[in-house]
Amino acid sequence: MENYSTNERRADIIQILNQKDRVVISELCERYGLSEVTIRKDLEILKKRHLLFRIRGGAIRIPSTVDGNDARVGAKRLFYYKQKRAIGRLAASLIKENETIIIDSGTTTMEVAKNLHDFQNLTIVTNAIDIALEVSKYDRFNVILLGGHLRESSLSTVGPLAESVLKVCYCDKLFLGVDSFTIEKGISTPNLEEANINQTMISMAKECIAVFDSSKFDKRSFAFIAQVKDIDAIVTDDDIPPPILSELRQRNIKVHIASYR
Numbered sequence: 001m002e003n004y005s006t007n008e009r010r011a012d013i014i015q016i017l018n019q020k021d022r023v024v025i026s027e028l029c030e031r032y033g034l035s036e037v038t039i040r041k042d043l044e045i046l047k048k049r050h051l052l053f054r055i056r057g058g059a060i061r062i063p064s065t066v067d068g069n070d071a072r073v074g075a076k077r078l079f080y081y082k083q084k085r086a087i088g089r090l091a092a093s094l095i096k097e098n099e100t101i102i103i104d105s106g107t108t109t110m111e112v113a114k115n116l117h118d119f120q121n122l123t124i125v126t127n128a129i130d131i132a133l134e135v136s137k138y139d140r141f142n143v144i145l146l147g148g149h150l151r152e153s154s155l156s157t158v159g160p161l162a163e164s165v166l167k168v169c170y171c172d173k174l175f176l177g178v179d180s181f182t183i184e185k186g187i188s189t190p191n192l193e194e195a196n197i198n199q200t201m202i203s204m205a206k207e208c209i210a211v212f213d214s215s216k217f218d219k220r221s222f223a224f225i226a227q228v229k230d231i232d233a234i235v236t237d238d239d240i241p242p243p244i245l246s247e248l249r250q251r252n253i254k255v256h257i258a259s260y261r
Contacts, residue, residue: 011081105156106177
């Protein structure tokens with residue numbers, strides 16, 4: 001029996017739901033070695049966060065929570081929690097001392113921000129309020145938070161003001177969050193303003209590194225961001241479908257695979 005923290009356990013429950021569409025309290029008690037009271041509390045908390053439906057004896061998945069909608073950042077944080085942590089660690093290892101980097105808003109990009117503690121001198125440009133707060137813990141970093149219109153669901157700034165400031169910032173690397181990705185159609189997002197600022201980020205960075213878990217492959221959202229050829233590298237987890245991995249490498253896209261198990 002594996003030991004889980006409370007957050008890891010709740011993230012694991014969501015991951016089971018994504019795979020099986022249903023969880024049973026008795027099975028979760030056995031999996032985690034915990035009482036029904038504790039598991040019921042977990043399910044009630046996840047229900048209040050609109051991450052599942054409660055049913056007698058367990059819970060079922062909300063079908064549209066991940067696919068194609070604009071879920072709140074607090075909810076997204078629990079999806080594929082272990083994968084995102086592993087991706088963040090690996091992505092941060094691609095940064096070099098003294099670089100200027102852009103960190104896009106998102107829960108996977110937040111994991112990149114959480115792994116910068118070994119660096120002494122970085123300039124970090126971001127449109128994400130939570131990421132700016134995370135990296136501001138280190139007074140040795142130069143942190144630039146873009147102004148603009150606040151999107152509450154992602155805690156990010158978008159719009160002409162954010163884009164105009166970004167257009168004068170030449171950066172070494174961009175760590176781009178991804179909602180949806182296909183080989184044929186590239187990267188997309190549910191929100192037009194998010195797509196616009198992401199396009200500006202790509203244009204201002206020498207290297208674009210897309211960071212996202214493997215559940216985002218073979219999905220398409222409303223607003224187009226970039227084609228596959230506009231990406232220099234991808235950091236994802238080891239559940240990436242082999243045909244997609246092969247196709248990306250044939251297109252000379254560097255693929256860094258993070259093991260989360």
